[in-house]
Amino acid sequence: MSFNVAIDGPAGAGKSTVAKAVAKEMGLIYVDTGAMYRAMALYMLREGVNLRDTAKIAEKSTRADITIRYEDGVQVVCLNGENVNAYIRTEEVGEAASVTSPVPQVRENMVRLQKALAAGSDCIMDGRDIGTCVLPKAQLKIYLTASSDVRAKRRYDELTAKGESCDLQQIKADIEDRDYRDMHRELSPLKQAEDAVLVDTSHMSQEEVISEIKNLCRQAREK
Numbered sequence: 001m002s003f004n005v006a007i008d009g010p011a012g013a014g015k016s017t018v019a020k021a022v023a024k025e026m027g028l029i030y031v032d033t034g035a036m037y038r039a040m041a042l043y044m045l046r047e048g049v050n051l052r053d054t055a056k057i058a059e060k061s062t063r064a065d066i067t068i069r070y071e072d073g074v075q076v077v078c079l080n081g082e083n084v085n086a087y088i089r090t091e092e093v094g095e096a097a098s099v100t101s102p103v104p105q106v107r108e109n110m111v112r113l114q115k116a117l118a119a120g121s122d123c124i125m126d127g128r129d130i131g132t133c134v135l136p137k138a139q140l141k142i143y144l145t146a147s148s149d150v151r152a153k154r155r156y157d158e159l160t161a162k163g164e165s166c167d168l169q170q171i172k173a174d175i176e177d178r179d180y181r182d183m184h185r186e187l188s189p190l191k192q193a194e195d196a197v198l199v200d201t202s203h204m205s206q207e208e209v210i211s212e213i214k215n216l217c218r219q220a221r222e223k
């Protein structure tokens, strides 16, 4: 049986940075499920679909073939055969993914793909519904979070370091909107699984978080 670690939590909690680092050190594959939902959202944006039109999103989603492969340990997301890694990291695509991901037809396909990946390999998978829905039997579940003030400040620092001008209050408002949508949707909303370990990173450094999660992984593997 493969060893599976599920990490869920709100946007900007640092899930992907931590999961990537832990995956490397523990010899696990890192599966970034947000990237799959982002690829689907990119498809809808490129097709000019009205994001309020749920029926259209459902219909169009059947024409977006999303697959994953690994190149030197890096996850490559393909949309109808095209590597779209370079196009899915924008705020626009992230926002759109938060709107298109609640559509049942979108989730069904993604969840099927995610379950198959986890069944075939030792992995650490991050997202919103991994512990509650995709991998309910994962050997370790973590709910990684931080206050919206801290998450907004981290994002602000990231953007300003890249030379982009941005407004801290606006970033915080966007993060809170996204939290609300991800937590209040009907299908697989973001919530802490009953058996998940809560890690609040508001007052922790990245190194501390990585070290804590590595310890949790080691303990779970030894069981």
Ligand code: DC
Pocket (backbone or CB within 6 Å): 011, 033, 034, 035, 037, 038, 094, 097, 098, 101, 102, 126, 127, 128, 129, 130, 178, 182
């Ligand atoms: O983690 P992220 O910011 O890349 O995710 C983008 C959006 O995708 C997020 O707002 C909600 C959605 N998502 C989801 O519904 N389920 C997942 N397992 C992962 C992401």
